[in-house]
Amino acid sequence: MVDALADKRTATRFRILAEIADRQPAVSQGEIADAVGVTTQAVSEYIRELTEDGLVEKEGRSRYRVTKEGVDWLLRTANDVRRYADHVTGDVLGNVHEDAAIATAAIEQGDTVSLVMRDGLLHATPGGDAAATGVATTDADEGEDVGVTGFEGIIDLQPGSVTVFQIPPVRSGGSHAVDTADLASACADADLVVAAGVEAVVSLRKSDVEPSVVFAAGDVAADAAGRGLSVTVAATADAVGRVTDPLRDAGVxxxxxxLA
Structure with a gap:
């Protein structure tokens, strides 16, 4: 279990620090107490400890700010909590909810189906021979969407990877400075090609590669890699951080x- 959920005190510490960040610099301990569900005295004690630990700094009476160290701790902990929540909803609770899959053949409601991830999408095949199985909740012909519940086992899925090719900004030559043959070769074996920035889009098109996505490239690449796809991202140098941040947050x- 993540540290923030390991015990009540750590969880309360996380919530109070988040409330301070949301309300700063004028912080009402009473409002925080109401939001978190503890006494005002307890909030005062937590704030004192957070200040001593360097996560909060006091600017005056009832005026506090979260320090850089405090922000870093909040971000790390929030990411841990999010990953844990994803694990719970995806792995732990997966057997109690209904999901949709693509039928690879005719399926009738009540059939046991084998489940595999293919091209980033869940597919259901009549029979229970795979490592992961479920029960169809609807009828479906081949190629149609079918409801599936009663999940058992683990879907065999190897995490994908992402390669980010840095494209020079226009002030440094942009697409004119890119070896389009190298870029085309880099995209040849990718399951998905996305772009971030005008220079990146133009460079791909000069390489006879049309990007599937030109917005939110980092988020898309992270989601696709999480579904087992190999992703190539062409990103203008100025946009690389906006691509790698979501990848790092997702643990991809x-x-x-x-490429210059």
Missing amino acids: SYEVTD
């Missing part, structure tokens, strides 16, 4: 290569 394996 990636590498950055300079």
